Amino acid sequence: MCKEKEKNDGTACKKEAVKKRTAEYPGNKTAADYADEKPEAVRRLIRSGQITGETSGMCNGYAQANLVVLPRDKAFDFLLFAVRNPRACPLLEVTEAGERKLKKIAPGADIATDIPRYRIYENGVLTGEYTEVSDFWRPDLVSFLIGCSFSFEGELLQADIPVRQIEEHCNVPMYRTNIPCESAGIFHGSMVVSMRPIPYALVPRAVLATGAMPKVHGAPIHIGAPEAIGISDLDKPDFGDRVTVKEGEVPVFWPCGVTPQAVVMASRPDFCITHSPGHMLLTDVKNVTLKY
Amino acid sequence: MCKEKEKNDGTACKKEAVKKRTAEYPGNKTAADYADEKPEAVRRLIRSGQITGETSGMCNGYAQANLVVLPRDKAFDFLLFAVRNPRACPLLEVTEAGERKLKKIAPGADIATDIPRYRIYENGVLTGEYTEVSDFWRPDLVSFLIGCSFSFEGELLQADIPVRQIEEHCNVPMYRTNIPCESAGIFHGSMVVSMRPIPYALVPRAVLATGAMPKVHGAPIHIGAPEAIGISDLDKPDFGDRVTVKEGEVPVFWPCGVTPQAVVMASRPDFCITHSPGHMLLTDVKNVTLKY
Known part of the structure; x- marks a missing residue:
């Protein structure tokens, strides 16, 4: 299903990703070899530069997080944006400002070194990708860690609901929509959604299972009829990969953690650090605790 | 149960409140006479100065909100404080900044005129109480509307769970605790809780009923053993009124919307407007929608 080219969000396709992956973990390991490791141990390997690859499949049962770092003078508006759009931007x-160490979701983790790969944007333009960003750190930087749908996918699988992109070993398809976000200061834009095809009979269960986890996007934002939210072709996602929608399945759309990145880029702050897509922060938060 | 003196949070005791109330509503009406009115209609009466009394009992089924207004230079820290302490400060x-009109919870409502009574604090000191604050409005003021436990009390009553202070016609007892809030910038302090005595057999139901409404404080923060959270005498609440705890009942404690006010006062920002206790914003949000 994965196409043979670099996607517009920079995530590599399946074939390329597999090739890269062997060089991004020690020895001949892949991300899946870290499924049973504790997050703190894997963060140490990332901090020392031994792991620079994607984090999907690592540290089963623990939440992963999106990163957005902005200067203090843009931080109030972005925090307000997140508060006004909690479905897409669960904080x-x-x-x-200036604090590199996390206290809550990964105590002691260093924001500038403990993520495998970062991106830097200046005035909305991607100016570089780095495996650590200590040299770019400034005392006015505020970091936002945002929930990720990896957390609720574990819940779906446990409830015997298929997750197609995991079956097809590629990235979840993501789409720009016409669902407006509430603006805040300079930050504005539309919601990005992720899509998972769900058998009709399992849709209510999928709503209830994910609705119980509002800190990681919660219930779907839309069920069926892609055109009603401005998606013209399910086979052409704006980010990630196309997946198969089988007979008897309906496309179900969830608010996506790519929304804040897309909004930040469209709003062109002078300086911004994010994680690189797929290269998330491994937190010490167990997914199951995100229900409460 | 209510004492015959002004409380340290400024709420009048039952007897005095009843006396005042007749002068604070048109004709011989009381707040209860507005139980079936739409919030927008009552806000109009408040805006025109015809109602200046407490709002408890008005507009059944609709949420009421706490108000904190701060200058822009303190707003990021306070927003961060609320985000870090969502149980006590559900936004x-x-x-x-500068916007007086609400867009979401009470579209068109004017923050400076549509609340029956306001307080102004300078450097943490109460400097005046007003029925409108237009003259004090500044272009740098940011307003925070915070959920209120009135919303979940309706849910408790519908679930046949007694709400003692309603039975005893007084204010809910509130206590300072030793439960630390997470600090943010200048804002720091401990959680204030409200207490409702619940029959042992109904405690699980009370947890589930309120836990389903996280936007208005959610589940209890503590059940039983007041001393475990630093409360030495249940009969001496720090705010509000003492209520009877009957044989076979356990005191159940919920995070309280007085927390942000107590924290703001302890943190002494140069300028702050709040609602006056008991004199809330009547919103157009139905309580039932706060579950989703």
Whole structure:
């Protein structure tokens, strides 16, 4: 299903990703070899530069987080944007200006070194990708850690609901929509959604299972009829990969953690650090605790 | 149960409140006479100065909100404080700096005129109480509207769970605790809780009923053993009124919307407007929608 080219969000396709992966973990390991490791141990390997690859499949049962870092003078508006759009931007932790160490979701983790790959944007333009960003750190930077749908996918699988992109070993398809976000200061834009095809009979269960986890996007935002939310072709996702929608399945759409990144880029702050897609922060938060 | 003196949070005792109330509503009406009115209609009466009394009992089924207004230079820290302490400070709406009109929870409502009674604090000191604050409005003021436990009390009553302070016609007892809030910038302090005595057999139901409404404080923060959270005498609440705890009942404690006010006062920002206790914003949000 994965196409043979670099996607517009920069995530590599399946074939390329597999090839890269062997060089991004120690020895001949892959991300899946870290499924049973504790997050703190894997963060140490990331911090020392031994792991620079994607984190999907690592540290089963623990939440992973999206990162957005902005200067203090843009931080109020972005925090307000997140508060006004909690479905797309569920905040797991926000730091004080200049603070590199996390306190809550991964105590002691260093924001500038403990993520395998970062991106830097200047005035909305991607200016570089790095495996650590210590040299770019400034005392006015505020970090936002945002929940990720990896957390609820574990819940879906446990409830015997298929997750197609896991079956097809590629990225979840993501689409820009016409669902407006509430603006805040300079930050504005539409919601990005992720899509998982669900058998009709399992849709209510999928709603209830994910609805119980509002800190990681919660219930679907839309069920069926892609055109009603401005998606013209399910086979052409704006980010990630196309997946198969089988007979008897309906496309179900969830608010996506790519929304804040897309909004930040469209709003062109002078300086912004994010994680690189697929290269998330491994937190010490157990997914199951995100229900409460 | 209510004492015959002004409380340290400024709420009048039952007897005095009843006396005042007749002068604070048109004709011989009381708050209860507005139980079936639409919030928008009652806000109009408040805006025109015809109602200046407490709002408890008005507009059944609709949420009421706490107000905190701070200058823009303190707003990021306070927003961060609320995000870090969502149990005590559930945000229903936050305005842009200078914006007096609400957009979401009470579209068109004027923050400076549509609440029956306001307080102004300078450097943490109460400097005045007003029925409108237009003259004090500044272009740098950011308004925070915070959920209120009135919303979940309706849910408790519908689930046949007694709400003692309603039975005893007084204010809910509130206590300072030793439960630390997470600090943010200048804002720091401990959680204030409200207490309702619940029959042992109904405690699980009370947890589930309120836990389903996280936007208005959610599940209890503590059940039984007041001393475990630093409360030495249940009969001496720090705010509000003492209520009877009957044989076979356990004191159940919920995070309280007085927390942000107590924290703001302890943190002494140069300027702050709040609602006056008991004099809330009547919103257009139906309580039942706060579950989703």
